Amino acid sequence: MNRQQLIEQIKIKKSFLSIGLDTDIHKIPKHLLDFDDPVFEFNKQIIDATKNICVSYKINTAFYECRGIAGWQSLIKTFNYLPKDIFSIADAKRGDIGNTSAMYADAFFNKESSNLDFDAVTVAPYMGADSVKPFLSYKGKWTILLALTSNESAQDFQFLETAGKQLFETVLTKSQEWANEENMMYVVGATKGKAFADIRKLAPNHFLLVPGVGAQGGSLADVCKYGITKECGLIVNSSRAIIYASNGYDFAEAAKIEAEKVQLEMENELKIIGL
Amino acid sequence: MNRQQLIEQIKIKKSFLSIGLDTDIHKIPKHLLDFDDPVFEFNKQIIDATKNICVSYKINTAFYECRGIAGWQSLIKTFNYLPKDIFSIADAKRGDIGNTSAMYADAFFNKESSNLDFDAVTVAPYMGADSVKPFLSYKGKWTILLALTSNESAQDFQFLETAGKQLFETVLTKSQEWANEENMMYVVGATKGKAFADIRKLAPNHFLLVPGVGAQGGSLADVCKYGITKECGLIVNSSRAIIYASNGYDFAEAAKIEAEKVQLEMENELKIIGL
Numbered sequence: 001m002n003r004q005q006l007i008e009q010i011k012i013k014k015s016f017l018s019i020g021l022d023t024d025i026h027k028i029p030k031h032l033l034d035f036d037d038p039v040f041e042f043n044k045q046i047i048d049a050t051k052n053i054c055v056s057y058k059i060n061t062a063f064y065e066c067r068g069i070a071g072w073q074s075l076i077k078t079f080n081y082l083p084k085d086i087f088s089i090a091d092a093k094r095g096d097i098g099n100t101s102a103m104y105a106d107a108f109f110n111k112e113s114s115n116l117d118f119d120a121v122t123v124a125p126y127m128g129a130d131s132v133k134p135f136l137s138y139k140g141k142w143t144i145l146l147a148l149t150s151n152e153s154a155q156d157f158q159f160l161e162t163a164g165k166q167l168f169e170t171v172l173t174k175s176q177e178w179a180n181e182e183n184m185m186y187v188v189g190a191t192k193g194k195a196f197a198d199i200r201k202l203a204p205n206h207f208l209l210v211p212g213v214g215a216q217g218g219s220l221a222d223v224c225k226y227g228i229t230k231e232c233g234l235i236v237n238s239s240r241a242i243i244y245a246s247n248g249y250d251f252a253e254a255a256k257i258e259a260e261k262v263q264l265e266m267e268n269e270l271k272i273i274g275l
Numbered sequence: 276m277n278r279q280q281l282i283e284q285i286k287i288k289k290s291f292l293s294i295g296l297d298t299d300i301h302k303i304p305k306h307l308l309d310f311d312d313p314v315f316e317f318n319k320q321i322i323d324a325t326k327n328i329c330v331s332y333k334i335n336t337a338f339y340e341c342r343g344i345a346g347w348q349s350l351i352k353t354f355n356y357l358p359k360d361i362f363s364i365a366d367a368k369r370g371d372i373g374n375t376s377a378m379y380a381d382a383f384f385n386k387e388s389s390n391l392d393f394d395a396v397t398v399a400p401y402m403g404a405d406s407v408k409p410f411l412s413y414k415g416k417w418t419i420l421l422a423l424t425s426n427e428s429a430q431d432f433q434f435l436e437t438a439g440k441q442l443f444e445t446v447l448t449k450s451q452e453w454a455n456e457e458n459m460m461y462v463v464g465a466t467k468g469k470a471f472a473d474i475r476k477l478a479p480n481h482f483l484l485v486p487g488v489g490a491q492g493g494s495l496a497d498v499c500k501y502g503i504t505k506e507c508g509l510i511v512n513s514s515r516a517i518i519y520a521s522n523g524y525d526f527a528e529a530a531k532i533e534a535e536k537v538q539l540e541m542e543n544e545l546k547i548i549g550l
Contacts, residue, residue, distance in 0.1 A: 022375070062371060062378035068389035072347045095399060096337060096368050097426040097491075100297070103337035114343035124370060124399045127424050128431030149402050151372040156403030156449055160437040167435065167442070174431055216372075 001087050001119045002140060003182050006207070009055045009085060010232050011275055014267040017259060018056035018089065018209070020239025021046070021078060022063050027244055029251050039064075039074040042251075044081055046243055049252040053259045056087040058209075058237050059118075076115050087235070088118045089209070093146065095124040095131040102134040109138045120144050122187060122209070125171045129178050136179050143184050147171050148199065150189025150212030172202045181205050188227070190218025190236065196226035207233050213262070214241030220262065224269040232275055238262060276362050276394045277415060278457050281482070284330045284360060285507050286550055289542040292534060293331035293364065293484070295514025296321065296353060297338050302519060304526050314339075314349040317526070319356055321518055324527035328534045331362040333484075333512050334393075351390050362510070363393045364484070368421065370399040370406040377409040384413045395419050397462060397484070400446045404453050411454050418459050422446050423474065425464025425487030447477040456480050463502070465493025465511065471501035482508050488537070489516030495537065499544040507550055513537060 028042045035041040064071035094104040111117040120142035135143040148168040158168040190212035212218035246254030303317045310316040339346035369379040386392040395417035410418040423443040433443040465487035487493035521529030
């Protein structure tokens with residue numbers, strides 16, 4: 001899905017919500033454990049209930065890998081069940097030397113190789129340009145580079161002063177030598193509030209993937225106040241607050257209700273910018 | 276495998292060689308393609324031929340993930356085939372917020388969950404302490420944190436000046452607040468030569484995992500000159516130069532010959548320090 005198509009979906013659905021399928025087999029309703037693949041069944045019902053309210057699903061690969069082969073199977077089934085007009089994100093935070101990153105790009109972008117072809121994959125910046133470029137070489141795909149993450153210890157390294165700029169700012173500027181608004185987004189945590197204003201000085205038009213609304217405590221209003229652009233420029237993700245809204249038979253309906261609350265807020269924010 | 280056991284293995288085998296199983300199905304000898312699982316067959320024969328010469332195998336997860344389920348199956352079979360007295364490394368370069376890193380730790384350290392329990396996993400530092408600590412919470416396991424990587428674009432961020440120290444040096448010092456020599460190692464690329472002397476000032480006793488000897492051009496003599504400690508303190512990895520030494524029926528024997536050359540150099544280095 002390219003940039004224009006994504007913006008179009010945001011307009012149609014009046015939403016820039018991504019739902020994070022951080023599906024933990026120990027947290028899903030007990031009655032699902034009777035299914036052959038409880039995790040897939042959970043995801044399927046969540047997707048059925050919410051697909052018209054969100055523009056993206058973000059699959060956090062850790063929650064699948066931790067179950068070995070069975071988890072990888074749930075991941076592939078879930079990916080194949082995503083509607084075609086949904087922006088699909090593999091939240092994998094990969095990154096390695098060039099020839100290895102090329103393999104990771106195959107893992108998430110090359111259906112013939114891996115049975116997966118996500119629209120986007122999250123990538124860690126520490127190893128620099130040659131760890132990122134293999135992902136960028138896939139036409140029509142997106143690299144979502146970690147810039148300022150939502151966790152508390154983001155401060156350990158991301159805020160370090162490096163030649164007058166904080167490290168996350170250097171990541172934002174340096175990476176624009178390799179990529180552009182059509183093939184790169186940045187992860188910026190919703191917990192960072194006013195930092196969005198600084199980020200918009202360095203990346204005025206890039207889409208930002210914003211985790212941390214919901215369970216992690218980020219505020220959608222703050223994110224929009226400092227981060228929204230005239231084309232929206234935001235994909236805001238919520239995982240636990242939506243998918244675990246209920247632990248009973250009504251889990252999918254409860255997820256839909258939570259997602260609708262967020263979507264309504266988003267609709268209001270989009271009205272303000274005339275989208 | 277704990278630190279003392281690892282040092283013991285280095286003494287017994289007169290080797291601190293890790294062989295990287297970066298097994299690319301497109302690069303292995305053609306006759307192996309007749310096997311049900313050509314990648315596992317390749318690894319099995321490499322392991323049989325080299326297990327007495329090396330102290331570690333490093334499995335680069337990207338080369339398996341890129342083949343989806345089939346790749347994950349090859350990975351698990353390969354892991355289960357590793358001798359018990361070998362230090363096993365999942366070179367996965369993971370790292371995410373706390374609850375997600377806990378899932379990645381399960382993926383590589385928790386056999387009941389994933390069928391894998393490597394001795395060590397490589398982790399990316401960008402997200403800070405809470406992205407690393409879940410790996411450290413596994414008793415008897417090792418976190419191998421990226422410090423100074425072997426690729427050219429390591430310079431993009433790792434050498435940035437941050438309050439008088441380069442970023443990789445800050446990673447080395449900061450991370451010692453969370454971990455110690457018994458549960459953390461650092462990745463330092465063999466291509467970095469004299470940087471090992473600086474690193475030893477900050478991490479005098481930690482084991483370093485050193486990729487980049489062989490295909491990437493790093494020199495074992497330089498690594499030892501600046502990086503070896505009285506307990507060795509090095510695990511030097513070679514992948515392509517060993518496993519692809521021949522592309523014919525003799526591939527395993529050719530790999531053994533290449534590995535022996537490196538082991539002989541290592542034996543001489545160990546003699547110098549009296550191990």
